[in-house]
Amino acid sequence: MNNTVASFTDISQHWAYPFIRPLQRQGVVSGFEDRTFRPDQTMTRAEFAAIIQAAFSLAPRRDYIPFTDVPANFWAAEAIRNTFRAGFISGFPDGRFLPGQNISRLHVLLALVSGLQMQAGASVSLAAIYNDGGNIPDYAQQAIATATQSRLVVNAPTIDIFNPNRPATRGEVAACIYQARVFLKQNPIVASPHIVELANPGVIRRGTHLSVNGRTWRAAWGQWSSGICTYTGVSDKGAILVLGMELLNTDDVNLQPVKWFSTIGKSYRLKTKLDREYRYLNLDDIAPVGNWEMVIDNQTLRIFSVPTKIDDITVNENQDICRIEIQLSKATPWELYEQSREWEVVLDAIADQSLAARFPETPTPPPKSGNQEQQNEGETSGSSEKPSPIVVRISATQTVIKGTLPDGYRVRTQTLNNRDRLVIELRRDALVEHSISVYPGLRSRQQYLTLEGDKFPAVWLTITPRSGLSIAAIWTEKNQMRGTNSLLSIAQTWSSLGGINGGYFNRNNLLPLGAIRKDNKWFSGPILNRGAMAWDNTGRVRMGRLKLVETIVTSTGQRFEVDLLNTGYVKAGIARYTSEWGANYLPLTLNEIVVVVSGDQVTRQIELPDDQTPTAIPTNGYLLVFRSFRSAVSAFGVGSRLTITAATTPPEFIDFPNIMGGGPLLVQNRNIVVNAEAEGFNYWFGQQLAIRSAVGVTATGELLMVTVHNRVNGAGPSLTEMAKLMQQLGAIDAINLDGGSSTSLVLGGHLLNRTPDTAARVHNGLGIFI
DSSP: OOOOSOOOTTOTTSTTHHHHHHHHHTTSOOOOTTSOOOTTSBOBHHHHHHHHHHHSOOOOOSOOOOOTTOOTTSTTHHHHHHHHHTTSOOOOTTSOOOTTSBOBHHHHHHHHHHHTTOOOOSOOOHHHHOTTGGGSOGGGHHHHHHHHHTTOOBOOSOTTOOOTTSBOBHHHHHHHHHHHHHHTTSSOEEOOTTBBOOOOSEEEEEEEEEEETTEEEEEEEEEEESSSBEEEEEEHHIIIIISOOEEOOBSOTTEEEEESSOOTTOOEEEEEEEETTEEEEEOTTTTTTTTOEEEEETTEEEEEOOOEEEEEEEEEEETTEEEEEEEESSOOOEEEEEETTEEEEEESEEOOHHHHHHSOOOOOOOOOOOOHHHHHHTOOOOOSOOOOOOEEEEOSSOEEEEEEOOTTOEEEEEEETTTTEEEEEEESSOOOOEEEEEETTEEEEEEEEEETTEEEEEEEEEEOTTSSOEEEEEESOTTOSOOOBOHHHHHHHTTOSEEEEOSOBOTTTOOBOSOEEETTEEEEOOOTTOEEEEEOTTSOEEEEEOEEEEEEEOTTOOEEEEOEESOSOOOSEEEEEEGGGOSEEOOSSSSOEEEEEETTEEEEEEEOSSSSOOEEOOTTEEEEEEESOGGGGGGGOTTOBOEEEEEEESGGGGGOSEEEEOSOEEEETTEEOOOGGGGTOOHHHHHOOOOEEEEEEETTOOEEEEEEOOOTTSOOOOHHHHHHHHHHTTEEEEEEOSOGGGOOEEETTEEOSSOGGGOOOBSEEEEEEO
16 A cells, blocks of 8 residues: 555544545545645535546536536536536536535435446335434435445444534545445445444454555454444454554453553553454554554455654663663554564564664574473573574664574563553563453463462463353364364364363374363273363363273173273274274274274174275274284174173263363362372373463362463473462362473464464364353
8 A cells, every 4th residue: 555645634533534545545635735634624515526526437427507606717617517417416406506515414425326326225214224314305315225225324423323414524525435436346445433334233244364564464353233333353363463452451341451552551442342263352443543544355454554753772681681662753553473582573663774773683693592392392491691682674664673582581562652662571571461351251361370489471261150151172173083283273173262272192193192072972082090171061070080991792791891992092902983083093003903893783804904004984883993902803703793881980970071181180179189100191291390281170160271381480380380380270170281382272363372383283172162
């Protein structure tokens, strides 16, 4: 978008700015010698004719009959003649045009409907749409209904007040002209709450990408309707990562306070709208502050702003904090990119090249912080190194400030007002604490938890029972159990509002290694007596070390125990695979023997030649896989009928429709019960310090989804420390989940606890649903 044409000086905070500004760039509207537009000044009929001539191609439809009060040398004579011939405007019965008379709002829209030859749509009641709809004369009812249905009507400040007889202002005319050009597909769709749009209340449009001044992110946005007014909002991710907003504490699910170059102690209170897996924050009130034009382009919401100017950049280092302050001429969108050790802030701001010369790019050895994989797992203990000197790069419309971080450092940002500033702090304790009510019964929190003198950054979600929310297991591929992906992608596959990574899996063959039960179906069975959580739809939750044993009885009365069900875990004995595992079973070891069971009858025995040959799993039966247990195969001859019974330890787990496995069990009945070796983990796993995720339940039934990262100046928590931290949060029962680089907590398409590049692919998770 070309912003080289200097904007009118008096429209930046005006509601009609997003209509006037593009028309100015297109040469449709012009202002006055003092560079003003005077949007609230009324418009004469002659001025209206001039803007119509500039806005549209005027094909003659009738002969011109000269008006007695429009001499040939009148400044707007040509425009009046051409707009009359094109059918936009007419005169009065006495042969006059009255060029100096103000044009009413009613006649602006009548002219557009007539000149554009708009076809009448379905009949609508204007009195039901506009509070003053009864003031619209009968002869204009159909035309105004057509204008309304075609989104030509723009009302400000009150959407349901039409004011048909009030003189139209220059801003109102510009808005209606812009909307008429949208109708002709000559201009893009502007997002504005002042456009009357008839729709059923609720979300009416959704998109997948947010673009700011040409930089595009994958971030959800949506538009929702009150019935006649359309609001536009972006997801939390878009507000935070793309626009540079800071979300503040709130107990009101309908309003989200944000800090964006706002005065200390004050904030913008953005209306919210929840839509399936996203929460949208309404931008309509904050857009005028930044002089934003918001345009709908298919799946992308495009925001354009005029670049500001950077007046100065200062850097101060104090102990473990490096503070970078950027002084701006006015507020502007900005983005923070973090990837591994590198960080980069991009501002829509220009600056003198002499500023960049003060912060040149010089050869700097990378931080000696050790293995990146170890950092992602949370096994490292930080570094005594300092962040690298910053580098500043300036282009025609943007300024980039970047640097590298040693292990243990993160970036904290904030915006300040009373001279707009962006402050970047590189520090070890970078977590910004907050508590946000996202949805009735769902709260997002992050804060430091102190344990024996150490500060641990914790990010968690709290779900209130019986609040209309539910939880369910989610995994990579809905129709099979093999595969991994980011938790963000998995949540999107299942249209989940949020969730936490789940149980363990084999990173080589991408198969689950723990319990996944959903709606009374075992998609993956438990292994090794590991910790698991069971729940139902009434809010009951149980946690314990889980074992499942199935007993198969043959038609001859022989009994065999099966303790492996739909799992990637391998040991000698019998394993059973059902259609929940997928359409086929691929051998996990060599020399396996498969018994095919349809209904309750053995139909086939197969000695697999290798570990690459799949076997179809009957939809009405299952497979029995014999590993190093050839002696038992003869009991399962073709034609044999089988019965299966199942039991769990603890016994009550079998009655729960949903189960998620992890381990080790951390807390049970308020007591710390960590015993990694009792759950099949090795000794070193039990001693490891790492980033961790866990799920717990409080005495009041609240469910906690918790992630904890490295302590300040140290590594992540041990299992026992994690148990103590869960107790601090109120958990009376808790289990550890697959942690380290798998540790992921998502909400509304946003990864809350870490940067996406440091999060490993996972197999499954625990999703939150509305």
